Amino acid sequence: MSCRNAAVAAGLATWLVASLGATPAPAQTVARLQNAVAVFDEVTGMDDRSIPQDLLKKAQCVAIVPGLKKGAFGVGAKYGRGFVSCRTATGWSAPSGIRVEGGSVGFQIGGTEIDVILAIMNERGVQRLLSNKFTLGADASVAAGPLGRTASAQTDAAMTAEILSWSRSRGVFAGIALEGATLRGDDDANLDLYGRRLDMKTIVTGGTPIPVPAQPLIDRLSKY
Numbered sequence: 001m002s003c004r005n006a007a008v009a010a011g012l013a014t015w016l017v018a019s020l021g022a023t024p025a026p027a028q029t030v031a032r033l034q035n036a037v038a039v040f041d042e043v044t045g046m047d048d049r050s051i052p053q054d055l056l057k058k059a060q061c062v063a064i065v066p067g068l069k070k071g072a073f074g075v076g077a078k079y080g081r082g083f084v085s086c087r088t089a090t091g092w093s094a095p096s097g098i099r100v101e102g103g104s105v106g107f108q109i110g111g112t113e114i115d116v117i118l119a120i121m122n123e124r125g126v127q128r129l130l131s132n133k134f135t136l137g138a139d140a141s142v143a144a145g146p147l148g149r150t151a152s153a154q155t156d157a158a159m160t161a162e163i164l165s166w167s168r169s170r171g172v173f174a175g176i177a178l179e180g181a182t183l184r185g186d187d188d189a190n191l192d193l194y195g196r197r198l199d200m201k202t203i204v205t206g207g208t209p210i211p212v213p214a215q216p217l218i219d220r221l222s223k224y
Contacts, residue, residue, distance in 0.1 A: 029192040030213045033095075035066035036083055037216045039115045039168065044224055049147050049173050051117065051166060056224050061086035061120035061129060061204065063183075064217075067099050067113045068167075080116065081186055083214070085221055086126065088206035092221045095214050097189025097202040101182045113166040116178070119145065125162030130201045133184035136163060137177070144175030 044050055056062070061084055068080030083095040100116065120126055128140040136142040145164035167176040185200035193211045194203075202208065210218055 004054070026192045029097075029189050032066065032081060032189070033083060033213050033217060036064040037220060039064055039066045039117070040217070040220050043115075043117060043166070043168060043173050044145075044220075046173060050148060051119070052148060053122075053224065055119060055145065055164065059087075059119040059121055060123065060126050062195050062221060063098055063116075063118040063120070065098070065116040065118075065212050068100055069113055081189060082116070083189075083217065084118075084120075084129065084204060085218060086120070086204040088204075090206060092218050093204040094170075094208040094210040095193075095217060096200040097185045097186030097193070097197075098200070099184050100178070102180060103186075113169070116176075117145075117166045118167075118178075118183075119164045120162065121164060122162055128162065129183070130205070132200055133182065136183065137179040138179045142177055142179065144177045147173070147175060 027164060041143035044056075063084035065080040065082030068082075080100045082098055084098050085092045085095045087093070122130055125140055128134045131139075134140055140162045141160065142163045142165055145166045147166075165176055165178050167174060175224070187197055187199070190198045190200075191201065193214065194208070198208065
């Protein structure tokens with residue numbers, strides 16, 4: 001190949017990379033996004049044991065952690081990775097990766113993994129989230145979320161707690177208080193999704209384009 005042809009080929013390759021965007025996110029991160037969508041679909045599809053729609057409409061941010069690992073019954077280490085998106089002036093933000101670590105999840109309904117959904121209900125809760133690391137029950141008030149598609153949001157928990165939480169284990173969905181659990185940004189997941197290190201605040205406050213693998217999750221949040 002001549003020098004000229006080599007230069008043309010190199011230029012074409014550069015143009016293709018720019019046109020097609022960043023390298024696709026690693027399979028594990030994409031699979032976790034898909035699991036988060038599946039969890040949200042299932043719990044919002046329940047007739048009488050779902051998250052009240054009026055609460056979802058009021059939530060400022062929603063976090064989904066599929067397959068949070070827990071230790072011994074009612075106690076022990078907890079660890080999970082998921083995603084959070086927040087409302088912005090133009091709709092739901094691109095999702096940021098989050099990690100949930102430690103804490104007591106109280107009574108559980110069997111199984112060594114639980115799916116967790118968190119609804120950040122007010123500006124105080126959002127500010128805790130944007131601090132990039134905080135502890136539920138210490139830095140931010142948390143309460144077990146109520147159930148029922150038509151349940152009133154005017155419960156004491158919903159009126160006072162900054163964050164409401166639910167869990168699902170072996171098909172059973174219930175409100176749960178994640179006292180003592182620490183939430184922080186997952187920089188590794190964000191690197192996978194966006195091709196560069198972005199912190200949670202930068203992503204969920206708007207302006208970051210939604211990656212293709214994350215679009216189904218944002219579509220679900222927009223629908224509900």
